[in-house]
Amino acid sequence: MKHYVLKKPKKRGGSIEKRKNRKMVKRPFDIDLDITDPVIKEFIDRKGIKLKNYNELIHDKNERIRVYNENLKSLEDSDLRRWLQKSGKQHLIDFSDHKRAILKKCFDTLDDDQSGQIGVSEMEEPLLSIGIAENRK
Numbered sequence: 001m002k003h004y005v006l007k008k009p010k011k012r013g014g015s016i017e018k019r020k021n022r023k024m025v026k027r028p029f030d031i032d033l034d035i036t037d038p039v040i041k042e043f044i045d046r047k048g049i050k051l052k053n054y055n056e057l058i059h060d061k062n063e064r065i066r067v068y069n070e071n072l073k074s075l076e077d078s079d080l081r082r083w084l085q086k087s088g089k090q091h092l093i094d095f096s097d098h099k100r101a102i103l104k105k106c107f108d109t110l111d112d113d114q115s116g117q118i119g120v121s122e123m124e125e126p127l128l129s130i131g132i133a134e135n136r137k
Contacts, residue, residue, distance in 0.1 A: 035051065044051070052060070084092050095103065110118050110126060111120060127133040 022055075035044065059132055078097060081093055081097060084090065107118065108114075112122050124133070124136055128136070
């Protein structure tokens with residue numbers, strides 16, 4: 001029998017001063033949820049809720065962290081490029097943001113396995129199809 005924990009949302013309210021002076025008392029709001037209970041099972045089925053195990057939750061968390069870090073790097077790069085343009089240092093910028101987006105889109109279409117790298121096997125077909133390479137050797 002698997003048990004899942006539901007946590008009661010924290011109540012917010014009162015002035016900032018009251019919240020600062022309020023004593024922090026830990027109260028057990030965790031509820032053990034027995035998913036074999038027919039009422040709970042019917043609710044889960046009706047709402048289409050997918051219960052995940054620990055490994056799936058960790059995988060999802062790591063994926064969110066990866067995407068967050070990619071977005072943060074992209075934002076930092078964009079900010080740096082904007083600063084270089086405003087500072088009159090355009091000669092240090094290799095491509096505009098628009099051209100970088102086009103290049104990224106082209107790269108993503110060539111990167112079949114989404115590894116972030118384009119291997120020889122991924123380049124063979126496009127090079128043959130446009131006539132740059134004559135054969136696979």
